[in-house]
Amino acid sequence: MKAAAIALPRSQTGLWSYAAAALGVAVLAAVPEFVGLYQTQLLTYGLIMAIAALGFNLLLGYTGLLSFGHSAYFGLGAYTVAFLLQWLGIHSMEFYILLGLPVAAIVSALFGYICVRHTRIFFGILTLALSQVLYSLALKFFWVTGGTDGLRVPRPTLLAGMIDFAGSGGFPRFIRSYYYYVLGVFVLSAAIMWVIVHSPFGKALQAIRDNEIRARFLGLRIRRFRWAAFLLSGTFTALAGILWVPLNGLTTPDVLYWPFSGEIVFMTLLGGFRNFSGPIVGGIVFTFLKTYAVASTEYWQLLLGSVLVVLILLLPTGIVGALSQLAKRVWATKEGRT
Amino acid sequence: MSLLRTVELRKRFGALNACDGVNFAVEKGEFLSLVGSNGAGKTTLVNLITAHLEPDSGRILFEDRDITGLSVSQRIKAGIARSFQLVNLFDGLSVFDNVALAIFARDGKTAKIATLAANDDDVRRETREVLAEFGLAAKGELSAGELAQGERKLLDVAVAYALRPNLLFLDEPTSGVSSAEKAQIMDTVSSVVRSGAVTAVVIEHDMDVVFRYSDRIVMMHEGAFLADGPPDAIRANETVASILLGISSPT
Numbered sequence: 091m092k093a094a095a096i097a098l099p100r101s102q103t104g105l106w107s108y109a110a111a112a113l114g115v116a117v118l119a120a121v122p123e124f125v126g127l128y129q130t131q132l133l134t135y136g137l138i139m140a141i142a143a144l145g146f147n148l149l150l151g152y153t154g155l156l157s158f159g160h161s162a163y164f165g166l167g168a169y170t171v172a173f174l175l176q177w178l179g180i181h182s183m184e185f186y187i188l189l190g191l192p193v194a195a196i197v198s199a200l201f202g203y204i205c206v207r208h209t210r211i212f213f214g215i216l217t218l219a220l221s222q223v224l225y226s227l228a229l230k231f232f233w234v235t236g237g238t239d240g241l242r243v244p245r246p247t248l249l250a251g252m253i254d255f256a257g258s259g260g261f262p263r264f265i266r267s268y269y270y271y272v273l274g275v276f277v278l279s280a281a282i283m284w285v286i287v288h289s290p291f292g293k294a295l296q297a298i299r300d301n302e303i304r305a306r307f308l309g310l311r312i313r314r315f316r317w318a319a320f321l322l323s324g325t326f327t328a329l330a331g332i333l334w335v336p337l338n339g340l341t342t343p344d345v346l347y348w349p350f351s352g353e354i355v356f357m358t359l360l361g362g363f364r365n366f367s368g369p370i371v372g373g374i375v376f377t378f379l380k381t382y383a384v385a386s387t388e389y390w391q392l393l394l395g396s397v398l399v400v401l402i403l404l405l406p407t408g409i410v411g412a413l414s415q416l417a418k419r420v421w422a423t424k425e426g427r428t
Numbered sequence: 429m430s431l432l433r434t435v436e437l438r439k440r441f442g443a444l445n446a447c448d449g450v451n452f453a454v455e456k457g458e459f460l461s462l463v464g465s466n467g468a469g470k471t472t473l474v475n476l477i478t479a480h481l482e483p484d485s486g487r488i489l490f491e492d493r494d495i496t497g498l499s500v501s502q503r504i505k506a507g508i509a510r511s512f513q514l515v516n517l518f519d520g521l522s523v524f525d526n527v528a529l530a531i532f533a534r535d536g537k538t539a540k541i542a543t544l545a546a547n548d549d550d551v552r553r554e555t556r557e558v559l560a561e562f563g564l565a566a567k568g569e570l571s572a573g574e575l576a577q578g579e580r581k582l583l584d585v586a587v588a589y590a591l592r593p594n595l596l597f598l599d600e601p602t603s604g605v606s607s608a609e610k611a612q613i614m615d616t617v618s619s620v621v622r623s624g625a626v627t628a629v630v631i632e633h634d635m636d637v638v639f640r641y642s643d644r645i646v647m648m649h650e651g652a653f654l655a656d657g658p659p660d661a662i663r664a665n666e667t668v669a670s671i672l673l674g675i676s677s678p679t
Contacts, residue, residue, distance in 0.1 A: 285543075
């Protein structure tokens with residue numbers, strides 16, 4: 091009886107989140123039917139940023155480490171795709187992903203090994219410094235990287251060459267197909283991330299976030315966990331970079347530069363770093379917010395800055411955090427009445 | 429053979445002799461209290477034994493094996509666990525997950541990344557058992573940060589206990605709670621520890637609690653042992669009484 095009492099609410103909340111996720115995916119799948127090409131393209135960017143922020147939040151929300159250099163891994167993914175095209179003549183999206191991820195994992199492991207020797211501000215500064223190393227390389231080795239001009243990446247084939255976008259009408263076809271492609275990768279990534287943060291490994295990360303000393307006195311080897319989290323986080327964010335570059339058609343050193351790291355932090359805070367879905371909402375909302383801010387005023391940075399200030403002061407738990415608090419309060423008053 | 433033995437264990441902090449050549453022995457199955465005024469070196473001794481601090485010199489033997497050079501995680505694997513004076517919990521995790529995580533860690537399951545923690549039936553069952561033993565069965569869904577202080581103290585002990593250690597150090601399991609709650613906490617802790625046949629060393633200030641629950645009492649003063657014996661002998665010891673009451677210091 092007691093056991094059931096413990097088990098029931100847990101599975102119920104689980105059921106609710108699965109239902110919400112299914113509904114979310116259904117809505118996302120239906121969107122292109124109702125909006126234009128441009129909006130579809132924007133939403134594709136949004137989903138890509140959601141993957142980047144999900145990866146970032148494994149470190150911030152779940153491990154308690156604020157990286158200020160996640161542009162490095164996003165840019166790493168983007169440049170790896172460009173090099174695969176330039177050096178090996180690869181045009182297949184699947185190859186970009188399959189070859190890009192191991193490269194990203196290796197570099198993340200290397201950078202992570204250095205960064206997780208420290209925590210707090212020192213960790214943040216190290217991640218920032220390493221990302222700026224990659225930025226300088228992309229900028230200075232222009233005969234390899236194209237310097238500030240960057241490298242072009244035309245539309246690749248999808249699904250092992252079954253879908254290509256040559257010929258007339260290639261662009262609209264690409265936008266529609268690529269939206270569903272990205273949606274598929276996004277759903278898969280989110281599912282994998284969901285399992286990771288709810289696995290014993292993920293619980294251990296959260297324990298380390300909450301109380302490092304106590305975690306050590308459970309026998310957990312803190313640095314190893316942080317390193318593993320860093321590796322996964324970097325690789326997820328790199329996947330976003332891999333998906334981003336064919337859509338953008340070009341990669342430039344901007345995606346390695348520190349302001350982009352700041353944007354990843356921003357979108358995660360905007361959605362809420364204490365909730366699993368926060369970075370997803372944040373990534374999508376930020377993409378639209380920034381696009382419309384840039385289009386509507388030349389002072390768009392001022393506008394985004396104000397949003398950030400308001401966010402920190404009024405909604406420290408982000409959009410998702412605020413909504414779930416609201417839902418809880420409504421629920422509580424309803425329960426109280428009955 | 430003692431379960432744990434320290435040989436001439438020393439630790440200095442500048443001019444302070446926190447642990448002054450201590451020879452400490454814990455026998456299997458006993459419920460031992462470590463008492464003494466603030467700064468007597470009780471917590472330092474426990475920190476040295478649990479590898480939270482490194483000794484300046486001396487050796488630590490556990491089950492006749494020298495563990496002086498072992499890391500925290502190796503000592504936990506050997507069977508030594510501890511709780512903390514100030515409550516040390518994972519406040520963002522549920523009460524259930526606090527205990528479950530200790531079990532995952534003990535069983536070497538924390539590297540599992542591709543399965544949901546909630547789907548491990550063995551761990552779930554054992555977690556429920558531990559929570560029930562500590563009277564926290566109904567609180568499993570709350571986050572640890574939402575518990576009342578007394579419950580937090582119990583959960584702190586439960587997390588250490590869930591590691592199923594052979595030797596459990598409890599650093600002031602009743603500090604910061606009301607007198608009424610103290611007895612309740614100690615009743616629970618001592619009955620769980622005794623029924624689980626765990627050897628326990630408790631640091632405690634409340635002498636009523638100490639006399640009531642201990643098999644043996646060790647009194648520390650200025651980094652050294654001053655008295656060691658069963659509750660009755662300690663109660664009758666005048667030096668102990670004078671120090672505990674702060675009347676004079678035997679120097």
